[in-house]
Amino acid sequence: MAALFDYDENREAASAAKVRALEALLIKKGVLGSDSVDAVLSHFETVAGPFNGARIVARAWLDSAYKRRLLDDTPKAIAELNFPGMNGAEGEHMKAVANSESVHNLVICTLCSCYPWPVLGLPPYWYKDPVFRSRGVREPRAVLREFGVPISADKEVKVWDSSAQIRWFVIPERPAHSEHLNEAQLAALVTPEAMMGVALVPSPSAA
Numbered sequence: 001m002a003a004l005f006d007y008d009e010n011r012e013a014a015s016a017a018k019v020r021a022l023e024a025l026l027i028k029k030g031v032l033g034s035d036s037v038d039a040v041l042s043h044f045e046t047v048a049g050p051f052n053g054a055r056i057v058a059r060a061w062l063d064s065a066y067k068r069r070l071l072d073d074t075p076k077a078i079a080e081l082n083f084p085g086m087n088g089a090e091g092e093h094m095k096a097v098a099n100s101e102s103v104h105n106l107v108i109c110t111l112c113s114c115y116p117w118p119v120l121g122l123p124p125y126w127y128k129d130p131v132f133r134s135r136g137v138r139e140p141r142a143v144l145r146e147f148g149v150p151i152s153a154d155k156e157v158k159v160w161d162s163s164a165q166i167r168w169f170v171i172p173e174r175p176a177h178s179e180h181l182n183e184a185q186l187a188a189l190v191t192p193e194a195m196m197g198v199a200l201v202p203s204p205s206a207a
Contacts, residue, residue, distance in 0.1 A: 049120070049121035050119070050120050050121045050190075050191070050192040050195070051187070052083050052118060052119045053116075053119035053120050053169060053190070053192070053195045054187040054188070054189075054190035054191075054195075055081065055083075055183070055187050056070065056078060056081065056096075056119060056171075057171055057172065057186075057187070057190045057194075057195065058183045058184075058186035058187040058190065059081065059183060060096075060098075060171050061171075061174040061178075061186055062183055062186070066080075067098070067171065070096050070171070071096055071097070071098060071171075074094045074095050074096045075092060075093075075094055078094070078119070083118065086118050093164070093165055093166050093167055094116045094118075094119065094166075094167050094168075094169065095160075095166050095167070095168050095169075096168075096169055096170070096171055097158070097160060097168060097169075097170055097171070098170070098171040099170060099171065099172050099173045099197070100173065101155075101173075102154075102155060102156060103155065103156045103157075103158060104144070104149075104151050104155055104156070104157050104158070104197065105157075105158050105159075105160060105168075105170045105197045106136060106140050106143075106144065106157060106158070106159050106160070106170075106196070106197035106198065107159075107160050107162060107168045107169060107170060107196045107197050108127075108132065108133055108136040108137065108159060108160070108161060108162070109127070109128075109133060109161065109162040109163070110133050110134075110137060110161050111163065112128070113127060113128040114162040114163050114164060114167055115127065115162060115167060116162075116167040116168070116169050119169055119195070120169060120192050120195055120196070121192060124192070127196070136159060137159060137161075140157045140159050141157055143198075144157070144197075144198065147193075147198040147199065148199070149197075149198060149199060149200055169195045169196070170194070170195050170196060170197045171195075172190070172194040172195065172197075172199075172200065172201045173200070173201070174186075174201070175189065175200075175201045175202060175203040175204070176203045177203045177204055177205055178203060178204055181204060185204075189201050189202065189204065
């Protein structure tokens with residue numbers, strides 16, 4: 001985690017305790033069933049998550065025609081892969097952008113935490129933090145550097161603001177020395193952070 005997003009080590013534990021207390025109260029009042037939360041968690045562990053995004057990226061790396069279709073009409077290209085769980089607002093309005101030798105893309109949400117759940121899963125804690133949201137707009141190069149992604153002065157940085165209308169994700173650059181890998185092996189290298197633009201995909205020799 002980048003230094004600018006460091007929190008008190010007890011912060012997430014305290015938040016989790018609040019969530020558990022709220023869950024217990026809602027179950028007691030009959031608003032939620034006792035298995036409702038488990039069903040939601042199971043959905044994001046098995047149906048909608050970054051494993052979908054990783055497969056999309058790997059396919060785009062291997063198939064340049066598919067990559068063009070993905071950039072031109074992201075939902076339509078994703079539909080070719082027949083993933084379940086792509087319905088709903090989080091999946092209907094997705095848009096992919098691609099990193100290259102001359103451009104690096106960073107995804108934020110200045111208003112709240114809009115995020116392409118079907119391909120990236122649930123947003124991480126820091127993505128929702130006002131510090132990340134504001135600094136990502138004002139000084140994206142500094143933010144990326146603090147995440148361990150220094151961007152050279154001759155490379156353009158584009159910042160994409162996710163919203164209820166469009167939820168962005170990044171096709172990172174294919175790592176060096178990965179020519180021998182198949183689609184599943186390539187997908188295993190791709191992280192949610194790389195598809196948000198705050199990380200690079202390591203080469204297999206460095207993975």
